[in-house]
Amino acid sequence: MASYSSRSDMPTISDLRDFDRSSGSWIERFIFNNRTVIMLLCLIATVVLAVYASRLQVNANFERMIPVGNPYIQNYLQYKKELPGLGNSIRIVVENKSGDIYDPAYLETLRKINDALYLVPGVDRSWMKSLWMPIVRWKEITEEGLNGGAVMPSDYNGSPESIAKLRANIARAGITGSLVASDMKSTMIVTPLLDTNPATGKPLSYSEFSQALEEKVRSFESPHVAVHIVGFGKLAGDLIEGLRQVLGFFAASVVIAGLFVFLYTRCIRSTLLLMTVSIAGVIWLLGLMQLAGYELDPYSTLVPFLIFAIGLSHGAQKMNGILQDIGRGTHKYVAARYTFRRLFMAGLTALLTNVVGFAVLAIIDIPVIRDLAITTSMGISVLIFTKLILIPVTLSYIGVSPGAARRAVQERDDKATGKVGGIKGRLWRALDRLTERRYAAGAVAGAVLLTAVSVVVMRDLKIGDLDAGAPELRPTSRYNLDNAYITSHYDLSSDQFVVIMKTEDEGCRLYPVLQKLDGLSQALRATPGVQTTASLANMVPFVTSSLFEGNGKWMTISRNQDIINTAVSSALVAVPDLTNMKCSVTPLVAYLADHKADTLERVLKVTEQYAATHDVAAVKPQAAVAPGSAPEQSAPPVQFLLAAGSAGIEAATNIEVSRGIVTMYLAVYGATALLCLLTFRSVMATVVAMIPLLMTTVICKALMVWLGIGLKVATLPVIAVGVGVGVDYALYLLSVQLLMQRRGETLAVAYRRSLDFTGKVVALVGLTMAAGVITWAWSPIKFQADMGILLAFMFLWNMLGALILIPALSHFLLNPKRTGGKHVNGAADAAPAGAPRPMARSA
Template sequence: MKNSTFGKVDATFAYLIRFRALVVAAVALVTLAMGWQASQIEVKTVFSDLLPRNHPYVEVNQRFKQTFGGSNMVSIMLEVKQGDIFDPVVLGKVQKLTVDLQQVEGIDTYQIISLASKKIKEVRASTEGVESRPLMWPDLPEGEAGLAALKAAVLNNPLVYGPYVSTDLKATLVTIDFSDGNMDYTRAFNQLMKLVDETAGDGVEVRIVGEPVLYGWVNHYLHETLTIFFAAVAALVVLLCLITRTWHGTVLPLLAGLVSAIWALGAARLMGFHLDPLVVVVAFLITAQAISNSVQLIARFDDETRQGTPGAAAAARASARNLFKPSMLAIVADAGCVLVVALTPIPLLQKISFIGTVWVLTIAISALILTPVMLSWFGSRQRFIHPVNINPLLMRILGLCSAIVTTRWRFAVLGMAGVVFVMSGLYAFNLKVGDANPGSPILWPDSSYNRDAAEINRQFQGSDRMFVVVAGKEPGALREPEVLSSMTRFQKYMEAQPEVGGSVSLADILPQVNRVLREGNPMYQELGKSAEENAELMYMFVSGSDPGDMDRYADADAKNGAVTLFFRDHQGETIRTAVARVRDYVEQHPVKGADYLLAGGLVGVLAAVNEVILAGQIEAIALALLVLVVCCTVTYRSTVAGVFFMIPVLLSNTITFSYMAWQGIGMNINTLPVVALGIGLGVDYTFYIVDGIRENLHRSHNVERAIVNALMGPGKGVLITAMTLITSVVLWHFSSLRLQADMGVLIALWLFISAFSALFIMPALVYVFRPEFIVGSKRHPIEQAEPVLVG
C-alpha cells in the first residue's frame, strides 16, 4: 500500500476512534433494528425454491403435476409380520388411514391412492357386460369369501399387484401427494406421523417416505440443529478465552460474528427471504470469517501494546491501519466468490448467495470497524483472566513453521504439496453430481427415514417416481395403436435399467381390459388393433368411474398421457442414466403423432437440478477463482499475485473435493451452497501472512527475517482462528442430520488446509520464488515506511 493511502486509512480510523461512542451507538442502533427484523425471519423449506428456473423438465413437471403426480409424493407402507394383508384388521387400518389422510394439511385429496380408495379398480366381466369397480370402496370385504374375492382381484390386476400390494402379499402401499402451495409442512409432518403411530400395531408395521416427510424430519431436528449451533458458539468462546486469556480476545470476535449474523438475517428478512434449516451450517461458515478477521485485529493489537505503542487507542489504530488491506481484500474476494453462486438458476441457491454476500460484506463493519473501536476502550495493560498458558505451544508450532521455511525442508514441503495437489486434483474428478448413495444423504444411513426407504424399495417397485409425458399432437393420439405400442416398448426399454423397479401407463391398462373382455384369457392380453378398439377398451375402463380417475394415465380427450417410472433410488448416476436412456429411445424410435417430454415427479425434478448443477459446477468454480484472481491482481497491482493466491485455494478445494468423492458426498442442492461458499474460505489466512511479510520488508530488506516475523505475528492469529474454529466445528459431527455432520467436516477440512498452506506452504513459496509483488525487485523496490505520526 502506498504511504499516502496508508495515511488516509489511518486518519479515518483516528476519526472513528475519536467519536467511538457515536460509532458504537450507531452500530448498536442498527443492530437493534436488524435484530427485530431478524427475529421475524421464517425458518422453513419451500419446495418450489429447489426447482431450477426455466428448466424444460421443471416446466413439464409444473404443467402436468396436477394430473400425473408431482415431486411431493409420500408413500406409506403397511407391512404385516405374520400371514398376509388380506386380514380384516389390516384392511381396516388401510381404510381408516385412507380416510384420515384427507384431513392432513396441504394434501391433494384427489391423489390419495390405496387399496381402500376409489381410484384402485378392477375391470370385471359380469352378466351385464364389462364393468369397472373400486376394489375395496366404500366397504371392506365381508367374511372369508369376500377376502378371497378381493385377493383374487388383486392377484389378477397388475396395476395393483406389484405397485400397491407387494408380490409376497405381506405389504400394501398408500401413496399421497402434497400441493406445492405455501403451507406448513411441519404441521403436515406431525399429522402424518400421528397417523402412522395410530396405524401401527396389531402386528402391522408402518413405514413412510417422501420428500415432504424428509423435510419434516429436517424440521424435526431444527431444535437440535440450533442447540448444536449454540454449543459450537459456546465452544468458540471457551477456546478463545483459553487461548487469548483476555476478555477482549474472547468477547470481541464473538461480537463481530453476532453483529454480522444479525445484520445479515435482518437484511434477508428485508429482502423477503426465508431461512432454510439445512443451511444453518452456512451461517457458521461466514461467522468463521468474521471471527477470523476480528482475531487478527486483536492479535495485532496485543502485539502493538506489547511493543510499547502508547495507549489503547493508538494500538487499536495501528492494528486497524496495518490489517486494513488484507482484511478488506479477504472480505471483497469472499463476497465476490459467494455472489457467483447466484448464477446457478435455482432460487434456493440464489437466495443463499444474496444473503451470504450481504453477510460477508457486513464483516467490514462488525469486525473491521467495530473491533478496533471497541479495542480502544480496553486498557493497554492487559491482565490475564486465567493461569493456563498455551502460548508456548503456539510458539513451538510457529517455530516449527519458521524452521521449515528457513531450512532445506521447505523443498520437501513444496514437493509434497505438489504431489498432494496433483493426486487430489485427479481424484477429485470422482466427485459425483447428485446423491452418491441410495437413501437420503441428508440423514444418516441408519436413520428411521432411510431404513423405511430401504424397506419400501425392497418390497415395492420403488418409491421415487418420474413421469415422462407422452404428448399427442391431436386429441385421440393416445388411442392410436402405434403410440400405445411405442409406450409399451419404451417401458420395456426403461425397465432394463436395474434401478427402475417398474413403470405404468395407459398401455398397461388396455391389455388388461382386453383380457377381461376375452373371458380372462391371457393370450388376449394385448392392445387393441385399431384406434376404435382402443377407444372402446378405454371406455370400458372409465365407465362407472368418476371423471378424473383416468387422469393419472391420460387426459380426457386422450391427447396427453404419462408413463410413470418407479425408481428404487435417486442417486445422481441412476437419474442421469435414466434420462440419457429416455433420450436414446426417443431418438431411435420416433413415433408419429406424439412426442415424449421429459420429465416430472421427484426424479424428473432432481434430474433438472442435477443437470443445472453439472452444467454450472465448472462455471461456478472457475468464476469464483476468477473473482479471487482479479481481486488479488488489483490489490497488489500484479498479475502474479492473482496466481499466487490461487495456490492455497486450489489445494484446499482439490483436497476437499477428494474427501467428498472418497466419502460419497455428492454435489447436490444441499451440499452446493457450502461447497460454493467454501471456495474462498480460508484464503484470508494467506493474505494476512503475505501482507505481514510485505510489511516487515518495509522495515528491512531481509526476506528470511520478514518471513519469520510474519509467521510469529499474523501467523499466531491464523493459528488461533484455525484451532478454535476447527475444534468447535467438530461439534457438528454429533448432529442427527448427516448433511450437517458432513458439512462440518468439510468446513474443518477447508480451514485446516488453508491454515496449513498459510503457515507452511506459502512462506516456503515466497522464500523460494520471491515473487516481485511481495519482495520487490531492483526496478520496483519495496517502499520503505516513513514513520507514521502517532497521537
Template structure:
C-alpha cells in the same frame, strides 16, 4: 486512505459505536421475525425443460411431493379385517391433512384401485375395498382373488408376498408446508400404530419434516460449538477481549444479515445453518486476527492512557487491507452461485453475500474500535500460557520456509495438487448413496425407504409424457400405445427401476375382461378404433379423476410413470440417458416425448444444472479471486500466488468428498463455493504482514519470522478453535450437517497449513515484486550517474 479511515474510526469511536448499536438494535427486531422454512418451488430451475413438463402435468400425472406409506403385517398376510381397517382409517384421514390433493390418494381403501368386470349386463368397474371393509371370510377371499388377478394392484400396491400394502398421497406444491404435513401424517399414523403392524413413511414432505424436527437439536449444537469456541479463545488468548469481541463480531454480523434478508423478503433455509456457521467462523477469524495484532502492538509501546487507542489504530490500519480483501473474496466467490437458475441458491447467495459483507462492520471496524476503549490492556486473566508451545509450531514453520526444505515443501505441494486434482474428478453430481444423504443410513427415514424399495417397485417416481398438443385422441393410436409399451420394457431393464405403469398396461386388462378373462386376449388392440373402444368402455365406467394418472381429459397426452428404487445421481443420469436413447431410436410419426416430471424428473433437472454449471462456477470463482487480488495489489503475480492455497484446499476437499461418497448437490454447492474464498483468507494475513515488514526494512528472513509470529499466531489460534468447534457437528442427527461440519474442519485445517508452511516457502523462493518491491539494477563503475548499464 486506510490511515485516514483508521484515524477517523478511532477518533470518532463513540459516534461509531452509537451508530452501529442503533442499527443493530433496529435490525435485531427484523432478524427475530425471519421465517425458517423450506420452500419446495425454490429448489426447481424453473426454465429447465423437465421442470416445465413437471409444472404442466403435475396436477394430472402426479407431483413431486408424494408421500408413500407402507403397512406391513407381522404375521400372516394383509387380508385381515383389523389390518385393513387401519389402512382404511389412514386413507380416509389423509383427506384432512394440510395441502393434500384429494384426487391423488391411492390405496386398497380408496376408489382409485378398481376391478374391471364384464357380464351379460355389460362392463363395470368396482372399487376393490370401498366404501366398506369385507364383512366376512367369503368377501375377504374375493378381495384377495381380485388383488391377485389385477396387475395394476398386485405388485404396485400389494407386495408379492401379500404381507404389505401401500398408500400413496400427493400434495399441492405451492401450498405444502413440510412441518405441518410431517406432524399431521405422523399423528394420523400414530393412531393406528400398534404391535400387530409395522408402518413406514417416506417422501420429501416427510424428509424435510425430519430436517425441521431436528432444528432444536441443531440449535443446541450451535450453542455447544459457541461454548467450545469461547472456552478455547479464553484459554489461548488469556484475555476477556479475546473472548468477547469475536463473540460480538459474530452476533452483530448475524443480526445484520438476518435483519437485512428479512427486509428483502428472503427466508432462512434450515439446512443452510452450516453456511451460516461457516460465515460466522470468518467473523471470529477476522476479529481474532485484530485482537492478536492489538496485543502484539501493546508489547512495543509504553503503558499509558493512550496505549490502547494507539494499538487499536495500528491494528485497524494494518489489517484493514487483508481483512477487507478476505471479505470481498468470500463474497465474490459466493456470488458466483447466483448464476445458477435455482431460486433457492440465488436467495442463499443473497443471504451469504450480505452476511459476509457485514463482517466489514462487525469484525474489521467494530473490533478495533471496541479495543480502543480498554483502560488496562496489558494484563491477563489466568496463568495458563500456551503461547510458548504455539511459538514452537511457528518456529518450525519459519525454519521450513527459510531452510533448504522449502523446495521440498513446494514440490510436495505440487504433487498433492496434481494427485488430489485428478482424484477430485471422481466427485459425484447428485446423491452418491441410496436413501437421503441428508440423514444417516440408520435413520428411520432411510430404513423405511430401503424397506419399501425392497418390497415394492420403488418409492420415487418420474413420469415421461408422450403426446401431441391439440390432437385429441392421439394416445389412442396403436403405434403410440405400442411405443409406450416398448418404452416401458426398455426402461425396466435398468435394475434401479422397479417397474412402470401407463394406459398401455390398463387396456390389455380391459380386453381380457371383455373376453371372459381369457389371458390370450390380454393385449393391446391392433388399431386406433379398437383401442379407442377399449378406452371408451373404461371411461364409461370410471369416475372423474380415475384416468388422470394415465391420460389427460382429451387423450392428447399420456404418461409413463417409472418407479425408482433409489435417487442416486448416477441412477437418474442413466435413466435419462436411456430415455433419450429410446426416443432417438424410435421416432414417432407425429407427436413427441416430453421429459420429465415427478420427484425424479425435477431431481434430474437440478443435477443437470449443477453438472453443467459446477465446473464453470468453480473456474469463475477462481477467476474472480485472481482479479480481486490483482486489482488490490496491482500485480498479476499476486493473483497467481494466492491461487496456491485455494487450489490445494479445494482439490483436497473435493477428493475427500469423492472418497467418502459425498455428492455435489443443491445443498453442498453453496458450501463448496464459499470454501473457495475460505481457502485463501489466512494467506492474505501472512502475505500482507510480510509485505509490511519488507517495507519497514526487514530482511526476508526476519519478515517471514515476524509475519508467522504475528499473523501466523492468529491463524493457529483461529484454525485450532474453529476446527474443534466444527467437529462437534459430527454428533448431529442430520448426516448433511455432520459431513459439512467435517468438510469445514478439513478446509480450515488445509487452509491454515497452506498459509503457515506453503505460502512462506513460495514467497521466500520466488520473491514476488508486489511484496518485495522492484529490484534496483546495479550501476557500472565509471558510468554516468542516473544511467544504468544494459
C-alpha cells in the same frame, strides 16, 4: 512522547495528546472521530434486528429445491396439474405386525388412518389412493367384456363374505406389489401434496405437516400395527426437526470458539467482546433475512455458523494487533487506530472476496442455492460493519488486560529471538526455514504429489446421491428405516422416473403414438436399475385382449383404430390417471431400483437417445412405398419430454449441478484472483495466494470420493466456502510479508514478521473453526455431518496450506535473490493497497 519501536512500523504513543487525530485515511478519521455515534447506531441496529430475527420462519419448499429454470423441470411444472402424484407426494404404509391385511381389526385401523390423512391440510384429496379410496379399482375380463369397480366393496362390513370379496378384488386389481405388499402384511396410502395450505392460502409448512402426520397418523401405532412414512413432505419435516437439534451444535461451536480465543488471549474482556460481536453479526443477518422475506431452511443452516466463523477470523486479527500494540506501551485508542490502519484494506478485500465467492453460487439454477448465495453474501457484508469497524472502535474504549498485552509482546519477542521452546518453538522455527531452498523445494514437491494423487482420485466423484433412501439423514434414522421396509416389501419403489409424452388432442389414441410409447417402455425395462414401467401402452394390450375373451393373440396394440379407441376408453375407466382429459399428456412411469447417480445417468441417457430418434415435430409427408411392402402410416406429432417423478426431478437437478460447477469455479477463482491482484499489485503474489486454494478444491473432491459423498445441492456450498474462507489466511499473511519485502527486508525476515503479527492468529482461527464444525459430525442430519467433516478438513488445510506453502512458494516466486535482485514486483518502495506506512512523528 512518541518514539519508534524497532519491532513496529508505527510509532509507540503512550500519551493520547501526542497522537495526531487528523492522521490516517478519511474513513479512519470519520470512524474514530465519531466513535460514540457509531456504537450507538450499532446497538440500536442489533436490538431492532434481534426482534425481526425472532420472527424468522424455519421451513422447506419443494419447488425451491429443484432447478426451476431447467428445461426438464419446466416441462414438469407446465404439466404438473395433469400429472397428479408424480412430483411431490408422500407414501404411508400401514403394517399388520400380527397377521395379514385381511384382518378386520387391521382394516378398521387402516380406514381410520385413511380418514385422518384425508383431513390433513396440504393433502390433494382428489388423487389420494388406498384400499379405502374409490379411485383404486379392479378390472376383470369376462365373457361380456371388461368389468370393474372399487377395490373396497361398497357393502364391506368386516364379515368373512366381505373380506372374501376384498381378497378377490385385490387379486383382480393387480395392485400387489404397489399398493399391497407382496407378503400381504401391509398396504400403502399414496397422496400428492398441494403447494399451499387451503385453509390459510399460505405456502404449505412442512414442519406443521410433518407434525400433523406424527400426531394424526403415526399415533395409530400399537403392538399390532406399525406405520411407515416416506416422501418429500416427511423428509423436509424431519430435516426441520433435526435443524432445531442442530442449534445445540451451533451453541457448542460458539463455546469451543470462545475457549480457544480465551486460551490465546488470556483476556476475558476481549474474548467476551469478540464473541459478542460475532454473535451480533449473526443476529444482524437473521434479522435482515426476515426483512427480505427469506426463510431458514435445512440447507441454509451452514450460513449462520459461516458468518460467525468468518467474523471470528477477522475479529481475532484485529484483537491480535491491538494486543501487541498495547503491550509495547501504545495507548488503547492509538492501538485501535493502528490496527484499523494496518488491516482494514486486507480485511475488506478478504470480505469482498468472500462475498464474491458465495455470490457466484447464484450461477447454479436452484433456488435454494441461490438463496444461500444471497443470504451468505448479505451476512458477510454485515461483517464489514461489525468486524472491521465495531471491534476496533469498541476496543479503543475498553482495551485489553495489561497482563494479556504483555504476554503477547513477550511471546513475539521470544519467537524473534528463538527463545520459544518445546513443540511450539520447534514448529515456529520449522516454518521459518520454509523460506530456504531445501525445505521450500520439499514442501512444494509434497504439495505436487498430494495434488496429483487427489486429481486421480477425484475423477471418480459422482454428481448426485450415492446411497439409497434419503442420504440427507442417517441410515439408522426413522425415515430411512421406513424407506428400507417399503423397498423390501413392495415390488415398485418410490423412485419414479416419469417421461411425459406430448401429442395433439386425442393423439394418445393413435397407433403410431402408442407404438412409440411402448418402444420407450421396452427400452427402459431393458436398462439396468429399472424395475418395470407403467403407461397407457402397457394397459391397452391387456384391455384389447379382454375385448376378445382374453385371447392371448390379442395381447398387443391393435392397428385398428376403433379397437384402440375402445381399449383406451376402457383403460381410463379403470385407471383414470393414465392420461389427461384431452388425451394429449400421457406419462410413462419407470420404477427405479434406487436414485443413485449411476442409475439416473443410465435412464436419462436411454430416454434422451430415444426422444432424439422418435420425436416428431410435425406431420411427415407420405414416403414412397416400395413394391411388395405395406404402406407406412403417417407419423403424427409426438414429443417425449423429460422429466417428472422424484427420480426425474433429481436427475434434472444433477444436470444443473454438473453444468454450473465449472462456471462457478471459473467465476469464484477469477474474482478471487482479481481481488488479490488489486490488493497485492503483484502477479506472483496472487499466484502464491491462489495455489493453496486450488489445492483445497482438488483435495476436498478426493476426500468426498473416499468418504462416499456425492456432489449435490447439500455439498456444493462447501466448495465455495473453501475458497472464500481460505483466502483470508493468504491475504493477512502476504499483506505483512509483502510490506516488509517492499521495504527492503529479506524474504526470511519478512515472513518471520508476518508470522509474528498474523501467523499465530491464522493458526488460532483455523483450529477454532475446525474444532467448532467437527462437532457437526454427530448431527442427526447426515448431510450436515458430511459438511462438518469437509469443512473441518478445509479449515485445517487452508490454515496449513497458508503457513507452509506461502513461504515455500515465495522462495521461488517472491524472493528478490531469485528475481535479479529486484524487490517484489520490481517496486521496492511500493506497498499493498491500504498497507501501513511510517507516520510522521507527532508533537
